[in-house]
Amino acid sequence: MNILETDGERLLVAVRTLLERKGIVSTAEVMERMAITDAASPGQGARMVARAWVDPKYRDLMLEDGAKAAEALGIPMRGMPPLGVLENTAEVHNLVVCTLCSCYPRAVLGYPPFWYKSAAFRARAIRDPRELLASEWKTVVPDTIKLRVVDSTADYRWMVLPMRPPGTDGWDEARLTAIVREGDMIGVTVPAV
Amino acid sequence: MFAAGTPVRVKDAWPEASGPVHIRTPHYVRGVVGEVVRHLGDFPNPEDLAFARPAESRPLYHVRFRKGAIWPEAKPDDELLIEIFEHWLERP
Amino acid sequence: MDKEVQRAHHDLGGASKFMCEPVDIEPHAPTGFDREVDALRQMLAAKKLMTVDELRRGIEAIPEAEYHRLSYYQRWIRSITDTLLRHGVITETELRAALEGS
Numbered sequence: 361m362n363i364l365e366t367d368g369e370r371l372l373v374a375v376r377t378l379l380e381r382k383g384i385v386s387t388a389e390v391m392e393r394m395a396i397t398d399a400a401s402p403g404q405g406a407r408m409v410a411r412a413w414v415d416p417k418y419r420d421l422m423l424e425d426g427a428k429a430a431e432a433l434g435i436p437m438r439g440m441p442p443l444g445v446l447e448n449t450a451e452v453h454n455l456v457v458c459t460l461c462s463c464y465p466r467a468v469l470g471y472p473p474f475w476y477k478s479a480a481f482r483a484r485a486i487r488d489p490r491e492l493l494a495s496e497w498k499t500v501v502p503d504t505i506k507l508r509v510v511d512s513t514a515d516y517r518w519m520v521l522p523m524r525p526p527g528t529d530g531w532d533e534a535r536l537t538a539i540v541r542e543g544d545m546i547g548v549t550v551p552a553v
Numbered sequence: 554m555f556a557a558g559t560p561v562r563v564k565d566a567w568p569e570a571s572g573p574v575h576i577r578t579p580h581y582v583r584g585v586v587g588e589v590v591r592h593l594g595d596f597p598n599p600e601d602l603a604f605a606r607p608a609e610s611r612p613l614y615h616v617r618f619r620k621g622a623i624w625p626e627a628k629p630d631d632e633l634l635i636e637i638f639e640h641w642l643e644r645p
Numbered sequence: 646m647d648k649e650v651q652r653a654h655h656d657l658g659g660a661s662k663f664m665c666e667p668v669d670i671e672p673h674a675p676t677g678f679d680r681e682v683d684a685l686r687q688m689l690a691a692k693k694l695m696t697v698d699e700l701r702r703g704i705e706a707i708p709e710a711e712y713h714r715l716s717y718y719q720r721w722i723r724s725i726t727d728t729l730l731r732h733g734v735i736t737e738t739e740l741r742a743a744l745e746g747s
Contacts (some may be wrong), residue, residue: 363726363737363741363744364723364726364727365711366744368678368715368716368722368723370744371722372678372681372682372685372722374740374743374744374746375685375722375725375726375729375735375743376681376685377743378735378740378743379685379729379734382734382735384694384734385685385689385692390684393684393685393687393688394683394684397680397683397684397687398680442593442594446634457658459579459581459656459659460579460655460657460701461655461701461704462717471683474671474672474673475668475669475670477717478668479660479663479666479713480663480666481668482657482658482663483657483658483659483660483662483663483666484663484666484668486579486581486633486658486659487581487658487664488626488627488664489631490627491627492668496667496668496670497670503628506630506632507628507631507632508631508632508633508634509620509631509632509633509634510633510634510635511579511634511635512636513577513578513579513637514593514596514599514613514637515594515596516613548670569651569653570651573702575698575701575702575705579656579658580648580649580651580652580653580658581648581659583648599701602696602698602699603699603702604699604702605699605732624659
């Protein structure tokens with residue numbers, strides 16, 4: 361049997377043991393990296409969105425350079441790919457997919473969700489996005505709005521800046537942050553109150 | 554270098570047909586004409602990085618396509634936006 | 646359609662065989678295995694032992710049926726192991742011995 365066909369859990373243990381024995385990667389380093397990775401979550405992207413809704417200057421920075429905007433809120437971006445931000449407007453709705461693998465704005469949203477990595481999402485999002493959003497997420501993009509699908513194929517990572525929903529006038533940033541969900545920042549859903 | 558607004562055609566090339574490769578240009582967009590939105594920066598060529606070969610930096614563009622140019626069946630005026638390296642682009 | 650015939654199996658945009666497949670939108674939290682593989686990949690990149698591009702190449706090299714059968718991070722550990730073997734960071738003899746010991 362090809363050794364690579366070994367069960368993944370067993371491969372991981374064996375590879376980790378060898379790397380540790382050779383002094384290449386220690387268990388402590390892996391654990392530390394796991395903790396850092398676990399700390400990234402959609403709550404970080406949500407803070408950026410809420411800030412952009414209340415602060416036009418921050419919105420401009422976010423659209424110009426997503427990584428700088430993330431850093432301005434204390435989100436660590438060192439060593440991360442550049443972050444691009446696409447703004448939903450009354451004319452255009454953005455949806456992000458990675459048809460070749462599963463590129464995802466992890467620095468600001470955390471681990472990619474299960475569905476984002478699925479073959480069905482990767483196939484359908486680019487070819488029939490309106491049907492996909494309506495059937496799976498009950499998100500109906502009106503015919504009058506252009507739907508723009510962003511295939512994340514290379515060195516950037518992309519997130520969506522959704523539109524601020526009606527009924528949120530006078531809300532402070534913390535309250536706005538709480539209504540922004542993971543899917544809103546990929547474009548499969550839109551924030552609602 | 555391509556300026557914003559320049560019409561470009563994605564090369565109708567199929568390197569995967571002749572051996573192991575790693576390419577970041579999706580199959581569905583090959584041979585299709587779109588328009589450069591902007592230059593995103595220069596990045597080491599992933600086709601070389603994937604094989605641990607020395608990788609030259611190449612210009613990367615955001616290129617916009619009319620959905621109807623690829624899949625005309627539904628809402629042809631919708632849009633696709635894709636990162637494509639310069640060596641995959643030519644003048645139509 | 647021609648392009649579909651020519652596409653590599655991981656190049657899934659618009660692939661007809663998945664156009665009618667439902668998307669499981671329920672949350673599935675990453676497991677300990679998933680998180681560990683992910684962290685290991687990051688450490689290997691930080692130490693310049695493999696690029697994310699090599700990770701992808703190794704994933705794309707998994708035969709189609711296996712690719713779809715394996716979980717996301719099972720693909721990753723397979724590609725990571727493949728790359729470490731290719732670079733001689735670990736050898737197949739060492740790996741076999743370690744697997745027998747586990």
